[in-house]
Amino acid sequence: MKLQYQLNIAFTTLLLVIMAVTGFVIYSLILDLLIQDEKAELEQKGEILVQILNQESRQPSVDQFSGFLQDQNLHLILYDRIQNAVLDSTIPRQIVNGFLSDNDFSDFDKELWGLGDNKYVTSRILFYPESTGLELILLTPLNDLQKVQHDFITKLLIVFLIGAIAAVILSYFFTNKLVTPLTRLKWQLKKVEKRRFDEIEPIKATGEIKEVEKSVFEMADELQRYMKSQQTFFQNASHELKTPLMTIQGYAEGIRDGIFDQEEKEKGLEVMVTEVSRLKKIINEMILLAKLDSEQTSYEPEKMYVKNSVDQVMERALPITSEKGIQISQHVDDDLFIYADPEKLLRALLNITVNGIRHAKSQVRIDVKQINRMITISIEDDGEGIDKDLIPQIFHRFIKGKQGETGLGLAIARAIVEQSGGNITVGSSDLGGAKFVIAFNMK
CATH class of the missing domain: 3.30.450 (Beta-Lactamase)
Structure with missing residues (x-):
């Protein structure tokens, strides 16, 4: 009914x-x-x-x-x-x-x-x-x-009957006014079901129905963005996997057919080893992302002090900063702690920090602060920053800047942060480059 x-x-x-x-x-x-x-x-x-x-x-x-x-x-x-x-x-x-x-x-x-x-x-x-x-x-x-x-009751019943008829008519009018937006919203959901996102139209509604309509349109936009990101993911993934495979195939066929001399063979073997290592890295990161998305049991949160993780990031990033001549600094209070998986959060912080080192000109800065009931970890550099067109997609898979490697590091960082109950955003830094901010609620 x-x-x-x-x-x-x-x-x-x-x-x-x-x-x-x-x-x-x-x-x-x-x-x-x-x-x-x-x-x-x-x-x-x-x-x-x-x-x-x-x-x-x-x-x-x-x-x-x-x-x-x-x-x-x-x-x-x-x-x-x-x-x-x-x-x-x-x-x-x-x-x-x-x-x-x-x-x-x-x-x-x-x-x-x-x-x-x-x-x-x-x-x-x-x-x-x-x-x-x-x-x-x-x-x-x-x-x-x-x-x-009896005469009074008869007249009262007549008045009641007239009032009831008027009330039913008004009820039909108001319920029709209430249900019509729901019916129209149902047809908009049918369009979402059939993935006809361009045909979705706003409906006139008020109150809770307007809030539901807003949620539906936000869901449709998010679903559309997700589908486009998936298409981009498969396109980029096929490209990232296809390029090294074609390189390996070309050198392998050349060595098999004997068209390379000894020097070219050795060079080809080195290129093949390098490309195989690159493929292995991409596949390992894709597997990690799949696990983060599907296996919640692989995440083991515990009480951890943020300074310990930042110190480990500084130690592991030291060879890269020394090689590129980048100065990295930190400012963290000793007693700040959160509940997260230490190993995976270290991976997320290291991915973001290495990304900053790769794009920095001379310095990278890590700051950890407590603002009200929030703990924020900001990682910023003095590089060229991120293009505004790229910011909405920067955490998607295989989306990378000019000096990016696999395009999976930031996607992994976001997945880890969100599993930890936090959120990550990116913007412009006072140093001139990019600024990544990770925020956690204190428990």
Whole structure:
């Protein structure tokens, strides 16, 4: 069932339940309110009649009020509380006897009297002085009030029905407005599924749906970039592997066919050994990247002090810096630590540092700082820096600068840093070259 229909059914069901409960409560209360109101009116009329009867010197008689009482659809009984007897009434004696047998006249708190299947609202007013024991009892049929009750409920149901129809129409309108963006978003996801990224269009939405739409488009962009990076990876990988293989094949065939002299053979063998070493390095780094991406168990984090890793980087980079005449410096606090795999993090720092040494003119600087709850490791050089067009792809596989080797070193560094719970970024250095910043949250 579609979401729109589910929402409409849920809203309509809730509306019907609320209306039913409301109608039941009103139906239960309306009769009590009508009885109380009718009783109050009877008391007012009864007091007026008592005043008139009190002014008469002779024995009170209710015959003079028969016309008035008939117009008001009222019945009147003149009752003597002392003798427990009915002195006079506007209703036949047989009915009065029925009232006497079915009801307790001495119960002054009873609001409703019964006579067979009929009910009557009563109001009792005493004559003054009370010592006379005379009491005027007014009665009105409950059927009239029940008719008013039924008429009121009928009109209320009509109002409820009209309101329910209007509410359902509004519900359909608003749910349609809510579901339509979701439907359009579904079609955009179908385009992502079919990899038709260029056909994706924004949709009009608000609130959480807008946030979902934004996430979907970000996911589509990231997926598109990933697919392009994979295509670039395979293209670059095939190129990186094809070039040394063709060199090895050419020299091997030349040596086999005897077209090289001794000197050329020796040179060819050296070239073949060099290219085989290069292939081995590329393959080993590709295998390492595959393991980092797929084998989480190969990563063993532990508490480690950053200064120890930086000192090891300085020691291992010393031969390269001495050969190129590059000055490398560091500034690290002794007590800063993170949780990472020491061996793999050393590999990441060494890859970035060697990359900086390769491009530096005279110096490379390593700084480790604590900023709030973050530990940052920055490695920067005074070289030519990284082209702005290359920065978004610098951590992709087989993406390398002018003096790059395999194009896998920075990709390996990023994979290790991200597995350590950190992130790595690149920008421009105050020294003039590139600046790589690795950030970790303190735990």
